[in-house]
Amino acid sequence: MALIEIKHLSFSYPHESSLALTDVSLDVEQGDFALLCGQSGCGKSTLLRHLKTALVPYGRHGGETRFDGRLIAEISQREQSERIGFVSQSPENQTVTDKVWHELAFGLESLGLDKATIRRRVAEMASFFGIQSWYHKSVLELSGGQKQILNLAAVMVMQPDLLILDEPSSQLDPIAAAEFFATLSKINDELGCTILLTEQRLEDVLPLVDMVHVMEAGRLLASATPAKIGKRLLLQNSSMLEALPTPMRVALALEAPDICPVTVRDGRQWLERRQAAVEKGNSSWLLADQEKSGVAVASAGMTTASTVVVPPTAAATATGKLALPTATAVAVSPATKTNPAPAPVVLSMKNAWFRYKKEGVDILQGLSLELIQGELLALVGGNGSGKSTALSVLAGLRRPYRGKVLMDGTRLGKNQQSVMNVAPGTAADTAVKPQAGGLILLPQDPQTLFIQSTVRADLMDMLHHPHSSQAAAAIEAIATRVDIADLLDRHPYDLSGGEQQRAALAKVLLAQPRILLLDEPTKGLDARRKQEFGALLDELRQDGLSVLMVSHDVEFCALFADRCALLFDGDIVSEGTARSFFADNSFYTTAANRMARKLVKGAVVAEDIIGHFNERRSCEKADAA
Amino acid sequence: MRGAFASTHPIVEISFFIFMVLITVLFRHPVLLGISFILALAYAIRLSGLKALLLTFAIMVPMMIGALLINVLFNHRGATMLFYLPDGNPFTLESLAFGAASSLMIGAVVLWFACYMKIMTSDKFLYLFSRIIPALSLVISMALRLVPRYLAQIRKIAEAQAAIGRGINSGNVLQRARHGLTILSVMVTWSLENGVETADSMYARGYGLPKRTAYSLFKFEYRDGLMLTAMAYLAVITIAGIALGVVQVTFFPLFSINPMGILPALFYLVFLLAAALPLIIDGYEALIWHSLKSSI
16 A cells, blocks of 8 residues: 555645646655655645645645645654654754754654653664764754755655655755665665655766656656656656766667656666677667567657657747756867967965964865966866855855955955955946956855845845936846846745746846856756756857856756866866866766766767767768668 | 763752752852862763863852952951951951852852753753653744754855845845845745645654653663652752751851861762762762773
């Protein structure tokens, strides 16, 4: 029997005419590890919240939700607390108490268990999660990844049958996220706990889960195993195709098999087998492969596979005017690289040394870098490599104790007030074109930029004559440009993560900067939003904006950056055009490169591989003709 | 080096400090004060080392001298005049004795508090507090978590605002004040917004169900009971000695102290044992470690 049965669930928020959930029916079997995915705003969080009475949002409901055969609403609060665990996005907000041991005990205290029982359960979970070494620590001392593991452990001490997680890794860096998913997998394997998870990082989770449920605009679009979900999405022409892991996208674009390779390893093997078969002229390799896996072969589709368009391109052009076709973006980048016109250096850092305390360790150790007019430079590197510090030094928020930061060849003053002092009074008077101003930093958490009660007021706050007609025009112009025109009168905190980011971008762009510094701009964004954001950056750069970005997101950098630099131990260890940078790295590189390195030289993104094989196919056809 | 006494149950520790400070403050008996002062000093040195105590001394010694001087210079009660001060007021033996006793008392109390700070960490204090008002312990624990978080967020917002030229350090005084106030007002919104998720997390983990218990890391062991009993005996005997007048002192109008004898000496010994309890326990443990090591 299924542990969760959702039947014809519909839901709408109060004062909203459209349904947030429309007739969703979904089962999760006992012991399954199930993934619920979809773009932000597709209703997956709303669906998750229907699985626990304490979290169900207000609104009109239809249909029913059953847990272990009983209606959720009929299960007592106590039983729900014990048997259904819930972990949400923010590692910070979920932690209630100040000490690790107290956080672990919190749920058990609520249940009113005696001291000896709490002690035993906490001890068991602390051992299972490897928390012993920081059991006595204050929560403040933990890293984001540790906090999220703690939140998970604090739920697992209640020994739930079902664990619900709402994008638990969105605030984590890739390494912490991978560790978190490994822990989830362990919980599922070793404790038999049923897990229902929503997540954006499909590349990481798809190899781990048993079932994938894809939602789109409040409806359940498809349910299948990870290997089979690709074909289902392709047949439905879903926009989720672009979020799929690289191996799946490559396979879908080349052959559209029923069973797609999910991991990089599978993808490489799949490509190699395909290559060998094609060389032998044996076109039935795919059929044999699928029969071996015991799957019925879809007779159609196979022959038409070669004509299937590259999915991300199709999807990206289909929706959203901001979304540039991915393939075009790839094509643009090499063009700018092959023609190294002597563009001026707008921002540079020369041999900078920095540490936070006099007796502290050096965070920047003789770091030098240059930002060229109009380019997008991506600074990548692991945690604690000094990326964010480098950014705040470049922004003039901190001063290096040795070395210097130059803007247009002149030294930045202490606490350089960025653009605001550069063009006083004129910010609203000129058209919104990033030319006049100086340098501006968009912080990692866009929320920290908002200090007013509407987006419009926040934008007005950036202008010197906020009530003039020019100001209103400038705000309208920038809002249209970053696609937040209909959000202007909302409270900034009510926007979704992607919307907040665009509003924050609008706010800093109003200052008309020439140099934009970005700190982890793609954190927590779904695949679609990333594409849109990258396209928007491309557009702004054509107007002369230079962008320096600090990022963990290798795939995004490969797609949109002109140059990449790897920061390690306070200094840049390798640097190059995005393409050569990722093609030369062996580990710190894109999935596409790791998958097809041997077959396709210099492949960095999925489209490179697809393009390579499609080209060959058309050549062979031409030869045959 | 915190030693074995620091690992006893907080109830034992707090009882000890309360007993010592009360005896020291309430009965200014020179011998008891001397015992209290010397053992407080010895234990403080054992806990923090002589070097770390220098700062404590720098505050304590002037206070002790001050107490002594104020008494002999401005307190002219007492029958035994020794000589006239330059201002014509009498300098009495009684005020000298009282001043010395006060000074010793202040020194002893400061030293006991220095030990208290080392032993009673915030979580022990919190535990004792929550025994008195259980519901408050969660509130305090949450506050201890939230305050540093708020400060960190204020810092983050201030920095983000500074990066767009809206920092608390830019503009004239009025503008700075305005920027500061806007940050504070947005913090209210921020805390409410984020509080929702914290509340969800609490309810999801069963907060609000009846009969909540309070977990703590402290175990009340057999040795804790043993020590509490021993301390109770020593305290009762000491207080009995004072109550019976075997150990007694009067300063004014005439300084008099109980004569030395076997009976008072026994009571002194009992108080000495009580004051030395932490040192005895620490020493006993050190001895065991030593013998364990030498037997390997």
